[in-house]
Amino acid sequence: GQNIDQxxxxxxxxxxxxxxxxxxxxxxxxxxxxxxxxxxxxxxFLSYNVLDGxxxxxxxxxxxxxxxxxxxxxxxxxxxxxxxxxxxAVRDQxxxxxxxxxxxxKGTHLIIQP
Amino acid sequence: DVKVTQSSRYLVKRxxxxxxxxxxxxxxxxxxFWYRQDxxxxxxxxxxxxxxxxxxxxxxxxxxxxxxxxKERFSLILESASTNQTSMYLCASRSSKYEQYFGPGxxxxxx
Numbered sequence: 001g002q003n004i005d006q007x008x009x010x011x012x013x014x015x016x017x018x019x020x021x022x023x024x025x026x027x028x029x030x031x032x033x034x035x036x037x038x039x040x041x042x043x044x045f046l047s048y049n050v051l052d053g054x055x056x057x058x059x060x061x062x063x064x065x066x067x068x069x070x071x072x073x074x075x076x077x078x079x080x081x082x083x084x085x086x087x088x089a090v091r092d093q094x095x096x097x098x099x100x101x102x103x104x105x106k107g108t109h110l111i112i113q114p
Numbered sequence: 115d116v117k118v119t120q121s122s123r124y125l126v127k128r129x130x131x132x133x134x135x136x137x138x139x140x141x142x143x144x145x146x147f148w149y150r151q152d153x154x155x156x157x158x159x160x161x162x163x164x165x166x167x168x169x170x171x172x173x174x175x176x177x178x179x180x181x182x183x184x185k186e187r188f189s190l191i192l193e194s195a196s197t198n199q200t201s202m203y204l205c206a207s208r209s210s211k212y213e214q215y216f217g218p219g220x221x222x223x224x225x
Contacts, residue, residue, distance in 0.1 A: 031212055042204060042216035043157070087157065091212060101147055101172050102214065106156035 002026045004105035006088050011111045012078055020073045020108045022088035031091040033102060034062050034073045038084045046073070046086075075110075083112045117141070118207050118217035126223045133192040135220050137205030145208035146188035147172075148180065150201040151219075157204065163188055195224045 003025045012018040024032070031050040035043035047055055049064035049071060061074040073086055089102040121136035139146065147162040149172075159172030163182040177199060181189040192199055200223050206214040 033213075042218050045213045045215070048213060089157075101159040101162045102157075103159070103173070104149075104157035106154065 002090055002092055002103045004088055004090060004103060006086075006105040006108045008106070009109045009111070011113060012075075014078055014080060014112055014114050016078050017074065017076050018078060018110065020075075020086050020088075020110065022071045022073070022105060024069050024071070024088070024090050024105075026069070026090055026092050026103075028092055029066060029090065032062075032064055032071050033089040033091070034060075034071075035087040035089060035104075036084050037087060037107065043087055078112050080112050080114070083110060085109050118205060118215050120203075120205055120217040120220050122220050123218060124221050124223075126225065127192075127195050128225055129196060131192075131195050131224075133195050133222065133224075135190040135192075135203055135205075135222070137188045137190070137207075137217055138186050139188075139205075139207035139215070139217075140186065141207060141209065141215070142185065143207040143209060144185070146182065147206040147208070147214065148178075148188065148190045149204045149206065150174070151204055152201050160190065195222075197224050200224045 006022045034046040037043040047062035054063045059076045064071045085107040087107045088105040118139045127133050145164050148160045149157045151157045158174050160178050161180040163169045169180050179191045203220045205217040208214050
């Protein structure tokens with residue numbers, strides 16, 4: 001089985017930087033994903049980490065430490081449109097989440113203020 | 115452009131009815147998934163399929179079944195809908211890089 005924790009809600013200011021943390025416990029780690037979900041819409045893919053280190057993609061970066069069971073999503077130069085929920089998800093080789101499915105955290109609701 | 119479509123955005127059914135939720139993807143992906151999303155619980159995997167006519171249980175399969183007769187189509191079936199199955203249902207399809215593409219979701223209300 002798996003346990004994924006991330007903060008329920010965060011608030012940040014337009015133009016600033018915010019870091020959303022995710023910790024996980026898994027029996028057979030095989031990759032970590034970050035998704036963005038605007039209210040009433042489907043999740044959209046942001047990043048995928050399978051090795052330790054930082055992956056940068058424009059204003060968004062994602063970091064992974066497998067030994068610590070820890071990841072973060074870093075959002076720079078925040079814009080109002082970044083107000084959304086951010087979902088951390090782990091791909092596990094164990095029975096939880098299915099052999100190929102993802103197990104999701106409950107999501108972090110990010111509020112951007114002017 | 116990647117596309118996953120679901121048959122309905124909103125659906126209202128009565129307790130005990132049989133409900134079919136349809137999902138179609140146009141990316142020739144082998145793997146397809148059904149999740150439900152509830153406030154405070156996040157996304158939870160119901161069933162997935164890695165090939166035509168193949169299916170695997172996810173974390174919460176009770177009360178659901180699935181059908182995959184064609185590669186592009188994955189159906190979720192509620193044999194006898196109950197009020198605790200009121201939820202947002204999301205279908206997803208997986209690429210070779212493990213990235214999952216989601217459909218727009220079906221908000222099902224069982225009364």
